[in-house]
Each structure stands twice: as structure tokens, then as C-alpha cells.
Amino acid sequence: MAAKLREGFTTGSAATGAALAALHLLRTGTAPDAIRVPLPPFGAGQGRLDPCKNADCLPEPRGWLRLNIESCAAGPAPELGAVWSAAEANAASGLADPPPPDIIAIAHASIIKDGGDDPDATSGARITATVVESALPTIPRPANQFEDAAWHTPSHDAVGTSPDTAVAYPDHIIIKGGPGVGRVTLPGLPVPIGQAAVNPVPRQQITFALQAQEQEYAAALRNRTRLTVFVSVPDGARLAHQTFNPRLGIEGGISILGTQGTVRPFSHDAWKATIEQGLAVARATGCQCACLTTGRRSERLLMERYPDLQERCFVQVADFAQFSLQAVGSMPFERIIWGCFFGKLVKLAQGHTYTHAKDSTLDMQALGRLASEAGATCADAITRCVTAAHALELLLADNAGAETIKRVAQQAARTAQLFAGRPVSLHLFHTDGRELLAL
Structure with a gap:
């Protein structure tokens, strides 16, 4: 145990x-x-x-x-x-x-x-x-206390003041x-x-x-x-x-x-507070576009994709897919962008609200069926894959792999829109730095 x-x-x-x-x-x-x-x-x-x-x-x-x-x-x-x-x-x-x-x-x-x-x-x-x-310090009593509502308050009167001064309590x-x-x-x-x-x-x-x-x-x-x-x-x-x-x-x-x-170890509350603060600062400083990524590498690649955007427009949201998309959807950003690698994209496509490996697993059977519907010959092999990275390499070598990846992204975009309440642009990156898809 x-x-x-x-x-x-x-x-x-x-x-x-x-x-x-x-x-x-x-x-x-x-x-x-x-x-x-x-x-x-x-x-x-x-x-x-x-x-x-x-x-x-x-x-x-x-x-x-x-x-x-x-x-x-x-x-x-x-x-x-x-x-x-x-x-x-x-x-x-x-x-x-x-x-x-x-x-x-x-x-x-x-x-x-x-x-x-x-x-x-x-x-x-x-x-x-x-x-x-x-x-x-003491606050002089005004000649007419009713002319100064800031002086005549319970916080001053509660102390028991002298006739001529009021103690600045509870400050x-x-x-x-x-x-x-x-x-x-x-x-x-x-x-x-x-x-x-x-x-x-x-x-x-x-x-x-x-x-x-x-x-x-x-x-x-x-x-x-x-x-x-x-x-x-x-x-x-x-x-x-x-x-x-x-x-x-x-x-x-x-x-x-x-x-x-x-x-609490691995506190979700701390991460969520960081996400909310990042989005609040982005909006308060005039960012019209919110760029959400699932980690440092995907953030760096998305920053390279949008070099004209300020760094404050980018917020790492880790595995909190539903929470972060709902939060950003409630704010008046003109555009929402999501950047990630293939494993997180598949989990979003499959409707996972939280994408950590401990709490959400990839449904390789569903991914294999989607590949089969797109005409990929590697569909059966995908069902036996253990990792999304392995499945992606099979798809990249398949003639129908690009169509399969596009269908996964379209499903993910629908899930993201459901969470955010409005459309979300998607960018899929390979771990070697390539952009595989923009939707």
C-alpha cells in the first residue's frame, strides 16, 4: 500500500x-x-x-x-x-x-x-x-462630524474615543x-x-x-x-x-x-488559482487573445507560432481542460487558442475533463475505430498501442494518417467549444517541434 x-x-x-x-x-x-x-x-x-x-x-x-x-x-x-x-x-x-x-x-x-x-x-x-x-496616529475630530462620514464609523466609535480625537482602529x-x-x-x-x-x-x-x-x-x-x-x-x-x-x-x-x-500534495486548488490569475492578468492588461497550453514545451511552440502576442497572453493550464476552458470562456477574449501534443488532443477529443494519466486513460479502441473510418491501414495496430506517441508515429507513416489526425482534432474542437461555450482554435505539435495541424 x-x-x-x-x-x-x-x-x-x-x-x-x-x-x-x-x-x-x-x-x-x-x-x-x-x-x-x-x-x-x-x-x-x-x-x-x-x-x-x-x-x-x-x-x-x-x-x-x-x-x-x-x-x-x-x-x-x-x-x-x-x-x-x-x-x-x-x-x-x-x-x-x-x-x-x-x-x-x-x-x-x-x-x-x-x-x-x-x-x-x-x-x-x-x-x-x-x-x-x-x-x-489619531484622527482629529471634524468641527461637524456629519461633514466627515469617513470619521464617524463604527470602526472608530467602537474603541471608546476621547471627545476630541478618534483612534484609527482597526487599522x-x-x-x-x-x-x-x-x-x-x-x-x-x-x-x-x-x-x-x-x-x-x-x-x-x-x-x-x-x-x-x-x-x-x-x-x-x-x-x-x-x-x-x-x-x-x-x-x-x-x-x-x-x-x-x-x-x-x-x-x-x-x-x-x-x-x-x-x-495538500499536488494541490489542484493551487493550479486552478494560478490559471485564474493568469487569465485575469491577461485580460486586465489588454490581451485580446488567450492562448492555453498544457505545458512548457507546448507553450514555447505556440509562442513561436504567434510571435507578435505578449507573453501574458499565454497561460499554462496543465491537465485542467474543462476548468480552464470554462474560465476563459467566461471572459471577453476575442479569440481562444489551445496548443498541445497528441496525447492531450486525443483525451480532449474523447471528452475528458481532466487529462492527467492517473485519472484519464486513452481509449485506443475508439482511436483505432476513428482511424479505420478514415481508411488508415494501421487502425488495427493502433488498438494495441500503449501510448499516444506510438499511435501518432503509426499515423504519420500512413497515407490516411493526416485525415485521422484531422478528425481527432475536429472532435477535440467540439469538446473545447462545449466547455468554453464558444469556438476554440487548435494547434497540434509534435514533440520534435513540428506543427502537425492547425484548426
Whole structure:
């Protein structure tokens, strides 16, 4: 019996645990060896954090994860402190957000991200959080409070303000980016342009965790201080080149991700999120044509076929045929193009919604019948083939092979149109780089 694959945890959980450890050091004077990290989603509100005065009113997390702390010490993380020092001496630096004014105390902690048995470029990376405590600015009360609806809100009134000022709560917890965390430069992502690539759920996770811990210490409301969390990844700039970040317009580092806090091996959710983000960026940056491919080689060949299209028009969708075609079909692209090799084409023609070999097998009998109907003499031999590659070589040597391949492509185009809700252009490539068919 195969061993059960080991789960890991996300960069969002690592950043949350590091922030909690740094805050623990600030509040208690001791560095923890391990920390309990709350896992999203949080309660019925899916992470919505309402202002409150006691921990009982916070929503319940999905669960808890105990993470080991790799390091924890006073002051900023070394990579962050170096950038801040350089920025102070040589003007602003684009590698990190600047430190807040009126700093009271700083601590940092690191956790080594563990992706479990999921193949993840960020597994083993050091994820660091620097927590900066600073004086919380006050907002002057307007002469006529009804002239300023932004001031007179429950989030301000819930704290119990003085007659003349209102504390800017719940903005006492702010998430920023440091070296190795990418910066968003293109529209279409869930983080605005210019901000650090810390996705919404990890932002919720960090905010929830620190808010709950501050209420345990009864520190935030009593002292009215602001906590700014700077997430950094010392090796993030290098690791980013092993991800899709450069194509998505995320520059300078990796993204801090995770919708569940944990990583399931070979996570379908992660792939689907990548597909959706790639399509969203393509559309938001003006791409009129969406080019879907099943892997790196087919993508490279399709890029050579359409050299005038921007790289952002191309999205690798792996085995998620139905999901990706439905997603792209729901968006206003003028044209949809699908590029693949013969095995994936046959599976699409045979109606497979997901084309991984583990979950979908080629029906060689059906392929043989199609070849026979086209007049291919190799039809009977195809039924005994084990791989699509072998069947393709038989067809390429057969006088009726081209007609058979065309019929397979036509069936695949019908399936693709059914999934997308509109026509899809197809390109079939040989593994040697030749284009065998365009439909």
C-alpha cells in the first residue's frame, strides 16, 4: 500500500507564525520555540474581522497548526534592516516598504516553509516577519462630524474615543512587504498595483492572528499602538524565477499565498488559482487573445507560432481542460487558442475533463475505430498501442494518417467549444517541434 503523502503549510501560514513569534517576543520578552497558527477560513464571515474588545467575538478559525520557529530576535530581520539602512543613506529603495514613524519596538522571527510532498519552489524557503510597534496616529475630530462620514464609523466609535480625537482602529495592524516579496505591477490580481504580493487571505490570516493575540495580551486597545508586519523572504528574488510571478507582473520576489493555510500534495486548488490569475492578468492588461497550453514545451511552440502576442497572453493550464476552458470562456477574449501534443488532443477529443494519466486513460479502441473510418491501414495496430506517441508515429507513416489526425482534432474542437461555450482554435505539435495541424 502506497504511503500517504505528507501535507505542508503555505507561505501565508509561515508568515503568520513568524509574525506571532515576533509579537510574543515584544510582549513577553521571550522567544518561543514553536507557535500555534490559526488556519483560514475564519467563521461564517470567511475572514471578516469586525472591531471588538474581547477575543470571544472573533470568528473561529478552521483549525490550528503548530509551527517550529527557526529564529526569533529583537530588531528587524537582517535583510530588511540592510535595505532600510541603504534607503536612509541613498534615498528610497524599491525592495521594501519604508519603516513607520514613531517606532516603539521591533522584533523579527523566521519559519522555514515546508510544502510537504507537494512540488513547490518555495518549500524550504525562510519566511520572515518583522513586527514594528509604533505610536498609533489619531484622527482629529471634524468641527461637524456629519461633514466627515469617513470619521464617524463604527470602526472608530467602537474603541471608546476621547471627545476630541478618534483612534484609527482597526487599522492598527498593517501588512507590508520586504525584500524577496514581490511587488504587483499589473492589474488583474487580487492585490492592487504597487502593493506587496501578500494575497488577501494571508493578510486576513496575519491580521486575525495578531488581533487575537493582542487581545490575549490586552495590549492593543490599552496602549493604542500600531503593529506593522513586514514580510520578507531572503531568497525570494531567486525563487521567483521558478514561479509564474514574472509573467503575472509580480516583480522582485515570490507571493505570499494560501487560502486554507495548509498545502495538500499536488494541490489542484493551487493550479486552478494560478490559471485564474493568469487569465485575469491577461485580460486586465489588454490581451485580446488567450492562448492555453498544457505545458512548457507546448507553450514555447505556440509562442513561436504567434510571435507578435505578449507573453501574458499565454497561460499554462496543465491537465485542467474543462476548468480552464470554462474560465476563459467566461471572459471577453476575442479569440481562444489551445496548443498541445497528441496525447492531450486525443483525451480532449474523447471528452475528458481532466487529462492527467492517473485519472484519464486513452481509449485506443475508439482511436483505432476513428482511424479505420478514415481508411488508415494501421487502425488495427493502433488498438494495441500503449501510448499516444506510438499511435501518432503509426499515423504519420500512413497515407490516411493526416485525415485521422484531422478528425481527432475536429472532435477535440467540439469538446473545447462545449466547455468554453464558444469556438476554440487548435494547434497540434509534435514533440520534435513540428506543427502537425492547425484548426
